[in-house]
Amino acid sequence: MTDGASSARAFVSLIGAGPGDPGLLTLHGARALHEADVVLFDYLANPDLLRHCPDAETIYVGKKGFSEYISQEQINTLIVHKAQANGGQRVARLKGGDVYVFGRGGEEAEVCAVAGVPFEVVPGVSSAIAAPAYAGIPVTHREVARSFAVLTGNTREGGAHYERLSGVDTLVLLMGVRNLGQIAADLIAAGRHPDTPAATIQWGSTPQQRTVTGTLTTIAQVVRDAGLEAPAVTVVGEVVRLRESLRWFDLGARVGGPLAGKTVAVTRTREGASGLSDVLRARGASVLEVPLIRFAPTPDDGPVAHALHDFEGWLLLTSNQAVTALFAFLNRAGLDARALARVKLAAVGPSTARSLDEHGLRADFVPATPGARHLGAELPAGPGEVALHLTSQLAEDDLRSALEARSVGYRRAELYRTEPAQLNENTAERLKEAAVITLASGSAARHLASLAGADFDPLSLPVAAMGPQTADAAREAGFTRVTVAQTASLEALADAAELAVRQH
Incomplete structure (x- = not known):
């Protein structure tokens, strides 16, 4: 390939990852991830989506609240650098929610345009709509609300001018949980009735979803009492009253066995997603796929x-x-x-x-x-x-x-070589929170044990092993809380994971 042809391959896909449920990624987004050479993903993009790009270089560029792991300017520079590297690469920028809804996607598109790097925008399902929907709250309703507005709750850059929104029926606030008390007071001062219904949804559309309700007067205290933190979406308006009759996700999708709402780490190779993940998700688990090993040619x-x-x-x-x-x-x-x-x-x-x-x-x-x-x-x-x-x-x-x-x-x-895979910082942090870890091979057990360090001891976590040989390897590696699958099947390994959660 000539240098000119290689350079022409440089391309950036700005992809909305959706609100958290990996099933809400669009087909276009999945295809763009599959074609990517490099993927930059943030804090709100479900890491499960990386299964669509098993061969890509993945880089965590997460930002959480006011504590930034990497600045937006650095992300902008990195997008262009990776697109132009190696004679031209396809870069996927995976962003939580929608690219252009308070995601600073416009700035990332601008930097591509200035650098002359072709790009596309793949819209995603915004948490502004999805989180309320999963909580049983429609943002519009023919008899209750015929308009809605999406606002940022980040008030660091000046007033929100809530008085201009007096005719809007439903307000949806993103990134506002920390400032919720002041926001509620400002809305009341701008003319909203103190008894206007309000709801805050944390981690909407995921197994960790939690929802509380109140009024503009009480919602900030209700959120504090419940311990809700970012990421969260707050809805203000009469549509909140519909939650009691329309709630579905927290009454249905999360009902099930002990895996409901639990994080299960699935150790796997770098080259492919695990079918076990789908089995576990069907049982209500939040799945973290952990590439402990990778295969390389001899x-x-x-x-x-x-x-x-x-x-x-x-x-x-x-x-x-x-x-x-x-x-x-x-x-x-x-x-x-x-x-x-x-x-x-x-x-x-x-x-x-x-x-x-x-x-x-x-x-x-x-x-x-x-x-x-x-x-x-x-x-x-x-x-x-x-x-x-x-x-x-x-x-x-x-x-x-x-x-x-x-x-x-x-x-x-x-015939091939088995080598350790490097965990990114985000995966390593989530691994610490796993309720159980599944092991499908002895080599996975040994590689997991090798991650032990001063701030993380995987040997203390319960593991579910695929068969007695893998279980023996896990015990030899130092794991003491080992549950063995009864048969060599994905369902049996999921059963073992459930048993491990109940026992430990």
């Missing part, structure tokens, strides 16, 4: 090519990644599945077997109980036969030991 295909040359024994695959890496190797070598015609395929469990099936190959053997030791103990190979294990540089020894105890020859070739 620096030299030679050992694998040599090991597979004329091989006719059992080929052992002990992870989904091994299947992915195997077909990536075949593609690089100009080969396809026909190169495996003379081998017998053994998968460590049903998930790995399904990965093979997706490539048009059926596993010749899957142990009754998933796990490397069970594969080694149950593999239908006799003394003198040879098994080739294609795996990473961190392969556990259980498989080799089990096979050699039966006089089955064991060979191993490094």
